[in-house]
Amino acid sequence: MTPEKNDESRPPSSDEVEISVFGPGFGECIVLHVGENNWIIVDSCIQVDQKVPAALAYLKKIGVNPGDAVRLVIATHWHDDHIRGIGKVLEACNTAQFICSEALNTAEFLTLVRAYGKRIMMQQTTGIDEFNHVLDILGKRAKSATRNDVPKFAIADRILWDKGNSRLGNTSISCRISALSPTDAASLASKLEIVDLLPHEKDSKRRLQALTPNQAAVVLWVNVGGVHVLLGSDLEEISGSNMGWSTIVQSAILPEQKARFFKIPHHGSRTAHCDSVWSDMLEANPIAVLTPFRNGSVTLPTPDDLRRIIALSPNTYVTAAPTLSRSRKRIPAVERTIKEIGGSIRQIQHVMGHVRFRIRPLGIGKIELFGSAAQCMGENFRPKCNR
């Protein structure tokens, strides 16, 4: 599929389905238009130059009022790269329902959020800080008796939202969003791990580290007017267990149809790869989109990851190349000192990339790339809008 050059600010027409994936190099956000100005936001990342969550910046750009139009705000898991700015998103989407993993549906998770949410770090926010913000917003809503104050918890085989049929021009489109994970086993395992993270008297405080592997992330199956979409979040493959991708593939509730669009799980990591997902759940050569991840010594996708994914679908896109660049110039005395101690500093690229797929029911659809987004082609990325 050849990417098209288009105007990012043009909104979709009311019968057009849209899946937009945003990623600045560290972070991920998905914005869905499911017809008739109904929007869904899955996860959040920040548009660094604007300090605005990517989803809100985009909706503003295309002239959509998030307060009226966003139906669901879904946090697939609480890792920093999927949740930055989700508090602001929920605040702006004041009629949207908040959804998160059933694995977080415990008193212990709330205690963890309330204990660690009191900003142990001075400057850098964490996923827990964001959840703390979410709890405050939900609390405020509950007090003012606004609708949709009760959160919904996603677990395998649960329908999260069903819009039913609605007529759009000559077509009739339905929309149903279901959770395929976490499984009961994954949810339970995560709940137990959260208990282990609770602070104990006399333990010294430190920043909370994320749980691995990602077993309790919410994987979504979206069916909009017959366009099937699989959003893989960060779910990893844990074979020989009742969790992970090979369990999802065997789910009895999967529809006969296969997905045309796949948000590749966990930034293309090999640990989230499962052959049978590609053979049993996806159309041949699906549109596959991934966001990069860079933290510490971990860079995803790796070159091997990219080769593997491109071999599975030539229609693979990435929101940004996971590059690092030289740090900005500092005064010579500082530069010299860093060099002399044998240290190095690099700037993490946060150029927001946007991969947009729009399709009318029964149509072919089109891919558009904005910002640093690119198509992955063999050994290189194809520059955007190269027609």
Add this chain to the structure above:
Amino acid sequence: MSIQTTSASEQLWQDNVPEKRDSSSTETPSIINQIGSDLLLSHFGQPIGRIIPTTVETVTTIESSVVQPPPSPSRQDTFISLQKWEGTVSYIGEESFMACLFDLTAPGPDEEAEIPIKEISLDDRELLKPGAVFYWSIGYQDSKKGQRTRASKIRFRRLPAWRIEEIKGAEDDARKIGDLIGWTRESDSDDYLLGELRK
């Protein structure tokens, strides 16, 4: 998740990652220096809030060819800060560790640093764990005798231990907000799919 370091040659994308230097060629003597926490706070200009951490700092002085008299308790050097960061340890390797940095001098885009572990004082090594928070400052160290050296200081925040009242407070808070917003209610079973997606 598998930890993998990517080398520039095998990358499929263009970038300009600076070449890794051989840190063994930059051996500099480390001086462990204890300075009162008030003084440190003024050096770092950091509003720590209610919690005043106990700190130990590592000072690496550059230009160590200047002969330093042994530190005497009666006089204190002045540190003029040129650059300050707040860092969070993200990964610890054999000889160096990686950290996400937030520039406290001139906030800008996120940065990550690779810093030799030898820069951390022996006292602070036990604090070097993923998630640990530290402050890194580079500047001039002026001695009372008027000698100026460039210095790099890293101090780890020694966060206080959890107190039982804080934990109980968080539990109470969690119970209140949970009851208010309907968290931890039983999951509804009526809207589970039960195979109806096949319809």
